[in-house]
Amino acid sequence: MDTLGLIVVVGAALFFTYTNGFHDSANAIATSISTRALTPRVALAMAAFMNLAGAFLGQGVAETISEGLIDAPTGREGMIMLFAALIGAITWNLVSWYLGLPASSSHALLGGLVGAALAGTSTVYWEGVLTKIILPMVLSPVIGLILGYLVMIAILWLFRRANPHRAQRGFRMAQTVSAAGMALGHGLQDAQKTMGVVVMALVIADVEDPGGGIPVWVKIVCAVTLSLGTYAGGWRIMRTLGRRIIELDPPRGFAAETTAASVLYAASYIFYAPISTTHLITAAIMGSGATRRVSAVRWQVAQNIVAGWFITMPAAAAVAALSYFVVSLPFG
Template sequence: MDTFALIVTIAVALGFTYTNGFHDSANAIATSVSTRALTPRAALAMAAVMNLAGAFLGSGVAKTVSEGLIETPSGKQGMMILFAALIGAIAWNMVTWYFGLPSSSSHALFGGMVGAALAGSSTVYWSGVWEKIVLPMFLSPLVGLVAGYFVMVAILWMFKGTNPHKAKRGFRIAQTVSAAGMALGHGLQDAQKTMGIVVMALVIGDVQNQGDAIPIWVKIACAAMLSLGTYAGGWRIMRTLGRKIIELDPPQGFAAEATGASIMFTTAFMFHAPISTTHVITSAIMGVGATKRVSAVRWGVAKNIILGWFITMPAAAAVAAAAFWVVNLAFG
């Protein structure tokens, strides 16, 4: 039964990564597709390769997820907590995907972990939640907004005397690089989040010791599921990011992607903070769009997205807590 529970939990964790692909992998390529810098097929292939590469770049974020947010629970109870956390995250991802709202898969996962841990009487490291989740949740969009604005201002100033058509052609080529950077950063950030969950499951199942290196098969499986999720359902979110917030042109797309990728690499390598790729790219797009004129950004759509940010963690926590009570009732 213990082995079966471990296999089911890991399968559900990979299922979460698949739904994460619906949401966040689309963020990495939405701007490039919407500006026609890349065809959807080419963008998907590039995102798949770069997600896989990004998954192997580090393990700091995975360590934060597996050790820094909740105490690793043990035994049957521990596996039920982890299972319920994933159910909460997946349920919220599916709801927001259905409505085309780019809410954060990351914060759905963290909300699920906290809700299930509280329901299962496991310890929550509130200082870790505050420092690694809540603060970055507020700071990363602000940084994305401001940095996106100034990167775009710098581009406008540097290329002010250039032929507009020639500049756009050049930025379409440059977007291939910036989109690759976004996809690499996404693999670095989001593949590691699920790696942390799978490692936690392996520790609970006594297959691995706390602090051991992440197995290669875990890295490959998590990155592969991200890529599959992108292919299956990313287009709905792409529409919101690429068209509904503001109509992007290639220079704006490049500025947003370059800003987003820089923030993801900095937070992963310097702070080991698991930030939301959704928050970063969405706020960068808004910052870039505001250089045109403030009214060019469709703030009504932006308001709905921001509302989703604040609802995500408590909603996923509530679903995860309910899932734990149901699982505990059935198998406890």
């Protein structure tokens, strides 16, 4: 039963990673597609490859997930808790994708973990939740909004005497690089989150020792699954990010992607914090778009998106808690 439980939990974790891939593919390439810097299929192929590469560039975020948030019990109880957490995260991913809402897969997973832990009366490290989840969730979009605005102001000043048509063509080409950087950062962040959950499952099943690092096979399967999900594409959310918030031009698309990618790398390598690529790119798009004029941003759409951000963790936690009780009835 324990072996079967481990297989089921790892399978659920990989399915979550796949949904994460197609849910969040818009984060890296929606702006490049909307400005016609890249064709959709070329953009998806590039994003899938860079997601795959980014997954191998670090493991600090994975360690935060596996060690710094909850104390999962060993044995069957721990497996049920992890499975319930993943059900909560998968459910919210699918709901928000269907609605075209750029919600955070990362916070769906984190909310699922906390909700399942509370339902199972396991220890939640609230200091870790506050410092590694809540504060980055609040601060990262604010930083993305401000930096996106400032980067775009700097671009406007630096290229104020440039030929407009030539500048547009140049930034359309530059967006290939910024989109690749964003996709690499997404792989760096989001693949590690699933790696952390899989490592938790292996420790619970007494297959791996705590603090033993991430097995190579875990890195490979998580990276490949995220990449395949990314290539599947999430067109509903791409329309929201690429066109509904603001009609982007290549310079503003470049500014938004460069800003978001820079913050992702800082969070991954300096703070080891699991932050949302969705929150970052959405806020950076708003910031860079506001340089045209404040009213150019469709703030009602932005308001609905931000409301979804605050709903994500409680919604995923509630589904995870319910799933825990349902699964515990026959298997607890």
